Amino acid sequence: MDALKPARNYPIMSNPQAQPRYVGIPTFFRAPHTQDLSAVDIGLIGVPFDGGVTNRPGARHGPREVRNQSSLLRPINTATGAQPFGDLRIRDLGDCWIEDPYSLAGALSEIEAFYRQVVAAGVTPVTVGGDHSIAWPILRAVAAGGPVGMMHIDAHGDTGDDYMGSRIHHGTPFRRAVEDGLLDPTRVIQIGLRGTSTVPGSLWEFSDSSGMRVMPMDELHDRGWRWAVEEARRVVGAGPCYLSFDIDSLDPAWAPGTGTPEAGGLSMIEAQRIVRGLMGLDIVGADVVEVSPPFDVGGLTAFHGASMLFEILCVAAAARVARGG
Ligand code: MN
Ligand code: MN
Numbered sequence: 115m116d117a118l119k120p121a122r123n124y125p126i127m128s129n130p131q132a133q134p135r136y137v138g139i140p141t142f143f144r145a146p147h148t149q150d151l152s153a154v155d156i157g158l159i160g161v162p163f164d165g166g167v168t169n170r171p172g173a174r175h176g177p178r179e180v181r182n183q184s185s186l187l188r189p190i191n192t193a194t195g196a197q198p199f200g201d202l203r204i205r206d207l208g209d210c211w212i213e214d215p216y217s218l219a220g221a222l223s224e225i226e227a228f229y230r231q232v233v234a235a236g237v238t239p240v241t242v243g244g245d246h247s248i249a250w251p252i253l254r255a256v257a258a259g260g261p262v263g264m265m266h267i268d269a270h271g272d273t274g275d276d277y278m279g280s281r282i283h284h285g286t287p288f289r290r291a292v293e294d295g296l297l298d299p300t301r302v303i304q305i306g307l308r309g310t311s312t313v314p315g316s317l318w319e320f321s322d323s324s325g326m327r328v329m330p331m332d333e334l335h336d337r338g339w340r341w342a343v344e345e346a347r348r349v350v351g352a353g354p355c356y357l358s359f360d361i362d363s364l365d366p367a368w369a370p371g372t373g374t375p376e377a378g379g380l381s382m383i384e385a386q387r388i389v390r391g392l393m394g395l396d397i398v399g400a401d402v403v404e405v406s407p408p409f410d411v412g413g414l415t416a417f418h419g420a421s422m423l424f425e426i427l428c429v430a431a432a433a434r435v436a437r438g439g
Contacts, residue, residue, distance in 0.1 A: 141206035151235035155202040160209040166247025172406030184420035198431035229255030243403030250287035263301030268360035269376040273320040299324040309376035343391030357400035371410025
């Protein structure tokens with residue numbers, strides 16, 4: 115069937131990613147939308163769920179706004195030369211939306227069932243949340259075959275325990291994942307942790323005692339992003355690795371639109387260079403979480419979320435190619 119509005123003068127513009135960036139229905143990076151998993155290498159997935167937040171809500175609106183802002187990006191990474199869309203079939207799979215959003219445990223079960231289908235089809239999931247509680251059910255699918263390592267970039271360790279009577283919330287996904295045997299804590303590094311605490315002593319007690327490498331923001335700031343990359347590569351090693359990026363790892367100057375901001379965070383260029391430094395790790399899944407558009411200023415946080423999503427996509431694509439496409 116002929117297109118209703120064909121590209122007459124510029125045939126290359128039949129490719130959505132070659133069209134002017136302000137036109138069309140926004141998918142992630144203007145990638146084609148499909149729910150046919152048979153012809154997809156990397157699936158970009160929105161999880162519009164924020165039932166696990168402990169303070170300011172709104173991350174349920176993250177995927178739609180990150181899709182919108184991601185249309186500002188072009189398909190080639192000039193810093194690394196990566197061209198993920200040229201190498202692989204990268205598709206927007208739409209949203210993993212929640213049928214029973216008022217049941218937190220039920221919502222996470224829905225997310226797990228969705229991701230089990232994606233993983234079973236051999237698709238590498240790259241997710242936009244949503245609050246960080248969604249990482250636990252995603253890991254239940256991604257790590258179903260055995261524990262994985264993790265590169266975790268966040269202002270928070272997210273290895274807390276019960277809060278106000280609930281053992282599930284966005285401050286606890288990685289404690290639950292360790293308990294479930296989904297993460298090998300000796301292959302987990304947490305970078306950028308900081309902020310104030312309600313209890314004296316280490317806020318990251320479970321992270322430390324389980325064997326994770328915790329790199330608080332002060333250490334990162336003293337030793338620099340190159341050191342952070344070296345440590346991450348040493349800790350994660352050669353095995354399968356999940357990459358989880360909480361937008362609140364960025365300084366609130368870069369990412370004001372998030373639920374639990376903490377002063378004194380990463381700059382955007384530091385975060386970009388850290389993720390670029392992960393090239394060669396065996397990334398088997400990734401996420402960008404906690405973008406909360408109602409608290410955003412001029413789309414800044416969603417734009418930086420989309421920009422980090424692109425950097426993450428580039429390293430995830432390289433890993434996919436290294437595994438044989
Ligand atoms: Mn956080
Ligand atoms: Mn988090």
